[in-house]
Amino acid sequence: MPAETVLTEVAASPHILRWIVIIILAALGYTIATVGMKYAALGSLPIATILIVSGFILATVTEVFLLRRGDLTVVYVTIIGVETIMILVAGAMLGEIIDLRRILGAGCVVVGIALCST
Numbered sequence: 734m735p736a737e738t739v740l741t742e743v744a745a746s747p748h749i750l751r752w753i754v755i756i757i758l759a760a761l762g763y764t765i766a767t768v769g770m771k772y773a774a775l776g777s778l779p780i781a782t783i784l785i786v787s788g789f790i791l792a793t794v795t796e797v798f799l800l801r802r803g804d805l806t807v808v809y810v811t812i813i814g815v816e817t818i819m820i821l822v823a824g825a826m827l828g829e830i831i832d833l834r835r836i837l838g839a840g841c842v843v844v845g846i847a848l849c850s851t
Contacts, residue, residue, distance in 0.1 A: 760815035762792030
């Protein structure tokens with residue numbers, strides 16, 4: 734689908750924008766929980782616990798909302814694609830080296846997920 738068509742559909746339907754925001758929130762919840770797990774691995778349990786619990790609560794609430802209105806395979810796979818990008822950014826913010834190989838690998842995951850979602 735050409736980019737112009739996607740942008741036209743998004744502009745014509747505020748519901749699509751709402752779906753995009755909710756998918757981003759679900760992916761953000763999983764990303765927050767994953768960052769919490771990283772903090773747990775580093776030994777910072779109080780911060781880790783707060784991040785893990787709050788992240789999974791956000792992910793659960795938003796994903797349940799999405800699953801009431803969409804198919805499991807499309808919803809979850811789309812969330813994973815967005816989460817993949819967020820995890821790359823979070824890793825960089827935590828000081829991990831994000832080289833071209835990791836970026837290309839994540840790109841392959843996102844492209845594969847996009848193929849599965851359509």
